[in-house]
Amino acid sequence: MDFAQDRKHIAEYIDIGGEILYLGRHECENIGLTRSDILELTEAALVAHGQKDYEMPAKIGVHPYDDVFYHAMPAYVPARAAVGMKWIECYPNNPAKFDLPQTTGLLVLNDVMSGCPIAVMDSTWITAMRTPAVTILAAQKLHPRAKDFGMFGCGVQGREHVRFASEHLSTLERIHVYDVDPAAAGGLIADLSPEVDVELVQANTPRDIVESCELMSSATIITKETLCVVQDEWVRPGQTILPCDLNTFWDPRISRRADRYIVDSLDEHRLFEDMGYFPDGLPAVDCETGEIVAGLRPGRASDDELIVCSNIGMAVCDVVVGRAVFDLALGTDRGIRLTL
Template structure:
């Protein structure tokens, strides 16, 4: 099964902006010294996660990308290569990427039954995993054995669990992303902690981005005002 998300479609730009705007700052807070970043899925979401990571992780040197669609990998690398910052490289395999990067993210399909592409034995102490595709891409045991399992919204994750998206059960949640970013809950407390931070997206983030666009557009002469 190909795992890529966010080909050009209606509202893809909006969600492509707001999703990494949560995921990547969380990664920076949880793993501020990271020099390597792995991205699974090279669609619109994957591309913007790589772009944000290069900006938000000051020590970042290398980004490994992986997709079952080799053309998508090539397109991401070609599009972002001219931008300053980090080296972007194709990962040889999902296993190679998982074992090579300190911070790992995924933007793939959202499915009830986990694909478990990244096996639990490929993940090591000290890594930070920041998926935005719910429970799909990773061995579900990884979240349950993590030292901290954080989410953007407890209520939303519990809702998805009630709908069957966590067939083996939802891992114990240590706190929300916003609580860590605000300093209310602890993030990384030791170098060998394994942390999983699931950010699947909240409507409030779409509204915030949409509001910012609405107020900036007139100043730039962009958009079309519609009569209501």
């Protein structure tokens, strides 16, 4: 990446050091990035992470109440001239209490050469898109040829996981969904059936999903105490589990006995362990997701491996996707210029 050239390009559109571009949620969402684009950008971020060509200290946070967190997520990915920080919160009770999303936030981007802020944007849509992209990229390596995919949690993440899986896991025949709120699962099926080309099946119980699916993901709720909704006895060799919600949803024995326990970021997982999110301790980690996606570590090696790959979310993905959103907005009338 030629940083000087990049800076010159940005400076054609905004006064670096004098103003920033503010992009709202609607503008990010309608900037013109497809799911294929997001997958490509997320892959670039994961490859950079796997190749250790990045800087990303583990999230620091504040915690006004039990089981809520705000995280500062800085990252630098030189290959994409992407440097900045996401400031995000997770309030699990927001949907019930305030009819607001569990997770909202802002992303700040900076000019690599001068450090000046160049953009502030909503990060809700970016988070909603890059998270399933990580799941799908991991699934392509860890469970190629899956036919039945199971999704636990039918909220923002569940819906995007269904869209990404149907578009980018080419052998899938069915997606089974479960939510503690049956109306959420029913709503997902009613809304997404017309746009996806695989069969969507509403599961009556979590066990139905574990019995029907070889590949599963969960995006429900993150709490310090594990809920153990999926019990260890139900899980069999050959399955691949890709939680987005740490080990809250899953019996922790599953990760302990898995043939491979992979995490997106060892540093982040250790941090959550220190905060008390792994009451029995973090299982032994095999490698990081980016190493698999970069081809530095093997994907699935045999049909009977039990694999758990926990992706808690990495800022490298946010800044790379955010930078692409910013690039597309330059030279258009999208966004609002704010004086520094």
